[in-house]
Amino acid sequence: MVDADEEACATPEQAFERHFAMVWRSLRRLGVSANALDDACQDVFLVLHRRWLDFEHQSSLKTWIYGILLRVASDHKRRARRERERWSPEVAELESTSDSPDRIYQQREASRLLHIALGQLDDKERQILVMVDLEETSVVDAAEALGINLNTAYSRLRRGRQSFEKALRSASLVKSEEFMPPQGPGPTSLTTETNGE
Amino acid sequence: MVNERLDTELSATARQIIADARGADDPTAEDEARVKARWLAGIAAGAGVSSLTEAVRAAAGSGWGLKVAAMVAAAAAASVGVYLGWPENKPAAPTAVAVQAPVAAPPVAPPAEPVAAVAEAAALVPAQAPELPSATEEEANAAPPEPAALAATPPATAPALVPSSTPPRAAPSSVRARTAAERSRALPVGGEPAAPAPALSGGQPIGGQLGEEIALLSQIRGTLQDGAPARALEQLGEYRRRFERPNLAMEADALRVDALCRAGQREAAQAAAAAFVNDWPGSPLQQRVSAACP
Numbered sequence: 401m402v403d404a405d406e407e408a409c410a411t412p413e414q415a416f417e418r419h420f421a422m423v424w425r426s427l428r429r430l431g432v433s434a435n436a437l438d439d440a441c442q443d444v445f446l447v448l449h450r451r452w453l454d455f456e457h458q459s460s461l462k463t464w465i466y467g468i469l470l471r472v473a474s475d476h477k478r479r480a481r482r483e484r485e486r487w488s489p490e491v492a493e494l495e496s497t498s499d500s501p502d503r504i505y506q507q508r509e510a511s512r513l514l515h516i517a518l519g520q521l522d523d524k525e526r527q528i529l530v531m532v533d534l535e536e537t538s539v540v541d542a543a544e545a546l547g548i549n550l551n552t553a554y555s556r557l558r559r560g561r562q563s564f565e566k567a568l569r570s571a572s573l574v575k576s577e578e579f580m581p582p583q584g585p586g587p588t589s590l591t592t593e594t595n596g597e
Numbered sequence: 598m599v600n601e602r603l604d605t606e607l608s609a610t611a612r613q614i615i616a617d618a619r620g621a622d623d624p625t626a627e628d629e630a631r632v633k634a635r636w637l638a639g640i641a642a643g644a645g646v647s648s649l650t651e652a653v654r655a656a657a658g659s660g661w662g663l664k665v666a667a668m669v670a671a672a673a674a675a676s677v678g679v680y681l682g683w684p685e686n687k688p689a690a691p692t693a694v695a696v697q698a699p700v701a702a703p704p705v706a707p708p709a710e711p712v713a714a715v716a717e718a719a720a721l722v723p724a725q726a727p728e729l730p731s732a733t734e735e736e737a738n739a740a741p742p743e744p745a746a747l748a749a750t751p752p753a754t755a756p757a758l759v760p761s762s763t764p765p766r767a768a769p770s771s772v773r774a775r776t777a778a779e780r781s782r783a784l785p786v787g788g789e790p791a792a793p794a795p796a797l798s799g800g801q802p803i804g805g806q807l808g809e810e811i812a813l814l815s816q817i818r819g820t821l822q823d824g825a826p827a828r829a830l831e832q833l834g835e836y837r838r839r840f841e842r843p844n845l846a847m848e849a850d851a852l853r854v855d856a857l858c859r860a861g862q863r864e865a866a867q868a869a870a871a872a873f874v875n876d877w878p879g880s881p882l883q884q885r886v887s888a889a890c891p
Contacts, residue, residue: 416636420624420629424628425623442639446636449636506617510613510616510617511617513618514615561606562605565607
């Protein structure tokens with residue numbers, strides 16, 4: 401499957417510009433810790449650069465890059481485990497100050513739940529769920545990036561979704577007891593929470 | 598989404614959470630500029646080519662010339678905040694930049710300068726030994742080699758970065774000029790260190806900090822190449838003090854190993870090299886650092 405984006409990405413640099421956000425976000429959601437994110441991104445694009453001429457357009461550029469980033473994410477997490485770093489569901493600092501406090505709170509809370517729930521999945525479930533449900537990749541492309549057949553991809557995704565729902569439910573329970581402010585949060589409570597974390 | 602054939606769809610609640618979290622993990626423009634600068638520095642370092650200009654020249658014969666040249670220009674822009682050819686939705690203001698530059702500098706940097714500037718960033722760690730790209734070991738094994746020209750063995754000392762135009766040591770001033778100018782770009786965040794040079798004072802968004810870091814590290818590399826490792830170590834201390842939250846700490850740590858070794862503090866250098874391996878697992882500079890003080 402050839403994506404339209406190849407035509408716009410004649411060089412590794414254009415590929416960087418087009419796909420950097422996806423790579424950054426996905427690595428984060430696949431469990432690369434915030435402080436290793438720069439290095440992991442750099443690794444993905446170094447591999448991309450090194451293999452650029454090998455890209456044969458059999459798959460879409462996005463799928464090809466995803467294949468690289470899945471391996472890089474695994475490598476980084478393996479290294480992190482070796483160093484006894486633990487999965488920490490840190491919530492990214494939000495930059496979009498133009499959004500309303502309610503929206504910021506909502507996004508922040510959703511992101512927190514998302515990361516906690518993703519952290520409960522096993523690696524295989526998480527990989528396919530992030531690709532299909534978060535990055536909106538087709539299951540066909542996800543299967544290709546993962547190097548698995550389509551049936552395996554579907555059953556893995558089904559299991560992943562079940563685990564994800566379950567993890568979300570338990571994460572939400574914690575939320576309602578500990579994090580939910582009594583009423584809609586104003587800027588003040590948001591600031592307090594930001595500082596507290 | 599093409600999720601036909603699935604008997605388990607996500608619940609509405611789960612989908613809502615995913616939708617609400619959209620954007621929460623996205624990088625900022627600053628993240629992108631920083632990673633891009635480091636990526637291009639890594640390309641130069643990892644390919645065992647000690648200057649990007651050399652890479653461009655070497656690659657010209659293999660059809661890589663244009664690609665690499667384009668990347669170099671863009672990286673220079675990214676690393677010093679000029680954002681040549683940056684997409685228009687980025688918060689860059691290349692024209693306003695020149696107006697606010699407090700130091701005499703060409704309003705629009707000629708192509709050679711960005712190249713020199715990024716080559717500075719790329720060559721922050723003096724080349725000591727040729728090395729293999731090291732980003733991902735598995736990938737390295739799986740991947741066919743680079744175009745041969747890119748794997749050329751680097752000379753032991755830094756070559757002229759841009760032949761007949763800008764020598765390496767001339768770059769910091771232009772970097773600094775643009776660094777100061779870069780402040781016109783409003784980027785949020787950050788405890789900012791005090792800036793000693795008048796040209797560097799003023800409101801400092803984090804984007805300006807990256808430029809300053811590059812300038813200082815370039816200076817340190819120059820100091821090292823001038824054979825003054827003790828002075829370089831002082832400057833590295835200054836770097837640490839000035840930048841509470843450095844973007845290029847890894848590059849600074851690598852320079853420190855080299856400086857210690859050249860200063861004759863071999864044990865300290867080896868300890869620092871060991872610490873580097875711990876602190877920066879998987880760093881593209883790792884092989885270079887390990888080889889810095891054999």
